[in-house]
Amino acid sequence: DIQMTQSPSSLSASVGDRVTVTCRASQRISNNLNWYQQKLGKAPKLLIYAASSLQSGVPSRFSGSGSGTDFTLTISSLQPEDFATYYCQQSFSTPPTFGQGTRLEIK
Amino acid sequence: QVQLVESGGGVVQPGRSLRLSCAASGFTFSSYAMHWVRQAPGKGLEWVAFISFDRSIEYNADSVKGRFTISRDNSKNTLYLQMNSLRAEDTAVYYCARGRAAAASDAFDIWGQGTMVTVSS
Numbered sequence: 001d002i003q004m005t006q007s008p009s010s011l012s013a014s015v016g017d018r019v020t021v022t023c024r025a026s027q028r029i030s031n032n033l034n035w036y037q038q039k040l041g042k043a044p045k046l047l048i049y050a051a052s053s054l055q056s057g058v059p060s061r062f063s064g065s066g067s068g069t070d071f072t073l074t075i076s077s078l079q080p081e082d083f084a085t086y087y088c089q090q091s092f093s094t095p096p097t098f099g100q101g102t103r104l105e106i107k
Numbered sequence: 108q109v110q111l112v113e114s115g116g117g118v119v120q121p122g123r124s125l126r127l128s129c130a131a132s133g134f135t136f137s138s139y140a141m142h143w144v145r146q147a148p149g150k151g152l153e154w155v156a157f158i159s160f161d162r163s164i165e166y167n168a169d170s171v172k173g174r175f176t177i178s179r180d181n182s183k184n185t186l187y188l189q190m191n192s193l194r195a196e197d198t199a200v201y202y203c204a205r206g207r208a209a210a211a212s213d214a215f216d217i218w219g220q221g222t223m224v225t226v227s228s
Contacts, residue, residue, distance in 0.1 A: 034214040036152075043202055043218035044152065055216065087152055089214070095168055096212040098152040 002026050002090050006099035012107040017078045021102045023071045023088035032092035035064055035073045038101075039084045047086075048073065078104075109133035109217055111203050116222030119193055129186040129203030129219055137161075137181035140206035142215060143188050145199035155201070156188065157211045166211050171197075193226045200224075 003026035013019050023033065031051035036044040046055045048064035051071055061076040075082055083106050088099040115127040129141070143155040156177035157166045165177055176189040186203050200223050204215035 032212075036215075038152075043221055044215070045218070046207075046214055046216045049207060049214040049216070089152070091210065091212045091214055094157070094166055094211045096154045098154070101151050 001095055002029060002093060002097050004088055004090055004097050004099040006086075006088055006102050008102060009100065010103040010105060012105045013078055014107045015078050015080055017107075019075045019078055019104065021073045021086050021088075021104075023066075023073070023099050025069045025071075025090055025092075028068045029090045029092035031067050032090055033064070033066065033071045034089045034091055035062075036087045036089065037082075037084045038087065044087065049091075080106075111205065111217055111219035113201065113203055113219040113222040116201065116224045118225045118227060120228050121194060121226055123193055124189070124191045125193065125224060127188040127190065127201055127203075127222055127224070129188075131184045131186065131205075134205075134217075136179075136184040140209050140211070140213065141177075141179060141186045142204045142206055143177060143186075144202045144204050144215065144218075145197075146202070146221075147196075147199045150199075153199075157206070158186070159211075160209065164211065190224070193224075195226050198224060198226050 005024045007022045033051045035048040038044040052064045085101045085103045112130045158177045174192045178187045200221040202221045203219045205217040207214040207216040
């Protein structure tokens with residue numbers, strides 16, 4: 001199975017900050033990388049698919065980049081509703097696997 | 108409105124069985140691959156099972172292989188997860204999720220609200 005490792009595991013930031021979360025795959029996965037946001041007690045929500053494609057309805061302050069083994073999720077200007085946990089997930093091979101999550105907290 | 112609604116969760120003793128359902132609406136259910144994903148309390152996300160749009164292909168995670176069976180009824184727009192020989196480590200919120208494309212490993216673009224399964228004596 002492909003292992004996905006996110007960093008940092010938690011992050012404190014302020015409204016208006018630019019934030020970057022990193023995800024590394026244990027082997028090359030081309031651009032088969034997706035990002036999700038999960039708020040407490042809610043289902044995950046797809047933000048970015050295929051490494052850099054914005055899911056319909058997701059604000060443009062979210063962006064993704066990367067290919068191969070290293071990927072990033074960037075939030076250009078944090079809004080209050082962005083404080084949540086973020087997960088990466090590889091869709092290169094079965095089983096699909098997730099990173100351990102990055103918890104984004106208010107500073 | 109595109110929607111997935113899970114049901115069937117509850118408290119069950121170790122070794123017993125439970126069947127989860129996921130009712131789909133607002134889209135052509137029979138055209139999409141579907142998945143189950145679970146999340147143990149305070150933990151991350153774990154993919155559990157996949158079924159192709161036409162039921163021809165199924166995959167399970169190694170952690171549930173031989174115990175869980177995914178199925179679907181396209182005439183009822185419903186996805187199922189039959190869970191047998193339940194263990195304490197199966198305790199989790201179970202989500203059904205739509206695959207964005209047809210592949211077994213894919214992005215999950217629509218999620219249900221989840222149903223809690225607790226395995227405890």
